[in-house]
Amino acid sequence: MLESYLVSLLVKLGTMAAIASVLARSKHFKAMLMRENRTLSGRLTLGLWLGVVFGASVTVRIFGQNTYQGADLGLEGSLLAGLLGGYVTGLTSGIAIALAAVFAGEWLTLPLLAGIGVLGGTLRDLAPDAEEIWRFSPFFDLSLWRFFRESRNYRRTAFHLIFLAAILVAEFLRQTLGAMTPKGVFYLHLAPTHALTEIALYATTLFAVTIPLKIWNNTRNEKKLEEQARLLVEARLAALTSQINPHFLFNTLNSVSSLIRTNPDEARVMVVRLSKVLRRLLRMHDNFTTLAEELSFIEDYLSIEVVRFGDKLRFVRDVADDTLAMLVPSMLLQPLVENSIKHGLSGKVEGGTIRIHTHRSESRLFLVVEDDGVGISEAKLASLLDQGMGIGVGNVNERLKVLFGNNYRMWIESQTGRGTRVQMEVPELETHMAAVS
Secondary structure, eight states, X not given: OHHHHHHHHHHHXXXXXXXXXXXXXXXXXXXXXXXXXXXHHHHHHHHHHHHXXXXXXXXXXXXTTTTTGGGOOHHHHHHHHHHHHOHHHHHHHHHHHHHHHHHTTOTTHHHHHHHHHHHHHHHHHHOSSTHHHHTOOSOHHHHHHHHHHOGGGHHHHHHHHHHHHHHHHHHHHHHHHHHHOTTTSOOOOOOTTOTTHHHHHHHHHHHHHHHHHHHHXXXXXXXHHHHHHHHHHHHHHHHHHHHHHHHHHHHXXXXXXHHHHHXXXXXXXXXXXXXXXXXXXXXXXXXXXXXXXXXXXXXXXXXXXXXXXXXXXXXXXXXXGGGTTSEEETTSSHHHHHHIIIIIITTOTTOEEEEEEEEEETTEEEEEEEEOSSOOOHHHHTTHHHHOSTTHHHHHHHHHHHHHTTSOEXXXXXXXXXXXXXXXXXEOOOTTHHHHO
């Protein structure tokens, strides 16, 4: 008798852990867990979710003709529903869980579980902070220790003690009603052969409520860490992009100021072209854009630089048609082109040519920006990607690292007096990612 009773308690804990783990893998349930403030529809949805899941545990016990008594988690499920979603969720879930038992003649189960669900909602309202529900510990000695140690935060420690007492009271209520009306409500009869069975029963109920809270809290923490990592990436990208735009604007305005006295007409033309470029910059809110749009921006940018350099600056496109619709990081090429002009061609009396070449191979996009300028010395080339040359190369390399991790390559080839070639290899991205980013 004692062995079978203890087995039922162990089955109860194992079943609760299994249910909590399965729910934690559901995307819809995880999304509901992350919402602390829910609409009425959201509270009803969560209540029905938990009602169906824990109602199934009651159904298993009933159809098993009480062979699987440890499978019944109706009381624990109702209390959890109220804790997670409040009164509406607890009441809805309690009613849904009790339906199978009511049809089996256990008519007191409905008001009991509905009341337990409302009790869970009351506990949620009593919590000084919603996060305190997830911090609950089943070890009452820890709660008592907190109560005396954290005297300044008595509301928190008092809540944990009330939480603990509420679970024990709920189980006591079930045991009392079950003993008074054996056919009115299901309960695990205490094994009379051992005094510790009553302690084991109440401890099992306590842990059966706590286990899913801990499992689901781990799920919530994982989601929060993922969200924080995503926000960190976006912040780093925004910071890197914000370096480019003022730098580009500063250089262009310097060019305008130098032309105002010597060639006012050309200065006006440059201002008009600059306004066109800035309008495009203001529309670039996404991390990715198509290669065609990126090249169009480069042509607008070079139209400004041609005002400064005249015929000495030439631009050649060698772009494969099947790459134009592919996605690339926004403002990927402009810093490299500006770098070629500033460090490669501006010091060359006869000017030179900037060439952009692209092709795709085996789901990879290859991009090349090269010039026939003065080149880079071997000593400087060795540390160029680490230190960057101005904002250009270092910024582009860092953005690629943030976006693609180790799934990209960027390398530089240069010969003094013959020019520089910057090559990049990035994974092919689906077009719909532009909207996602």
